[in-house]
Amino acid sequence: DADVTQTPRNRITKTGKRIMLECSQTKGHDRMYWYRQDPGLGLRLIYYSFDVKDINKGEISDGYSVSRQAQAKFSLSLESAIPNQTALYFCATSDTTGKNTEAFFGQGTRLTVV
C-alpha cells in the first residue's frame, strides 16, 4: 500500500461544482502539502499544514480551501470549480525530525473541469 494515498485518482467535474480531493498518509509525518502541476509550470504550492491546527497559504491558494482533519488526513476543496483549475494535483508529506528533509508524494489526482 502507498504511504501517501490520494482519492480520487481521476475526476471530471462541471464548472461551478464543489469538489474535494482527499489525502491520507501512513508515514506519521506532521507536515502535509497540496501542489498542482501544470505543463511548463512545474509544481506550485497551494496550501500546506505543519500540524493539525496549522494551515498556511501557498503560492496559488485563490479558489481553494483545505482542511486538516487529523494528522494523517489533509483534504483540498475547490468551492466553485473553473476550467483553469484543470491540472494534476499532488499531496505530499514531510518529517520534522531533520532540519532538511525531502517530501514524499502521492500518486496524484487528475482533475478536469469542463
Place this chain on the structure above:
Amino acid sequence: DQQVKQNSPSLSVQEGRISILNCDYTNSMFDYFLWYKKYPAEGPTFLISISSIKDKNEDGRFTVFLNKSAKHLSLHIVPSQPGDSAVYFCAASSASGSRLTFGEGTQLTVNP
C-alpha cells in the same frame, strides 16, 4: 516570479552517455536543494539532495553539483539508462521553512 528555473524543457541523450540537467535559483535564502524524478501517472520521487555547505553529492550514477556563487546546480547521470527517461524536477528550500519551491521540470529521454 519563478525562484527556481529549469531552462531546458527537454533533453535527449544516448544510452551509456552522460545526462546533465541544469537548474538556476534566485533566492539567496535557499540552503537545501533536491532533485525529484517523475514517471507518467506517478507522483514525484526523491532522487538526491545537497546542502549549501557542500558543493557535490554523489549517489551511485547520480551526482549533484552546487555552485552557490552562480546560484546554479546540476544533476549528472552517468551512464544514462533508458529507465532514466522521466521528468526531472529541481527543488529548493530555506532553513526558515521546509516548504519546497520547484522548477518547471526537464523531460529526459534516454535512447537505446
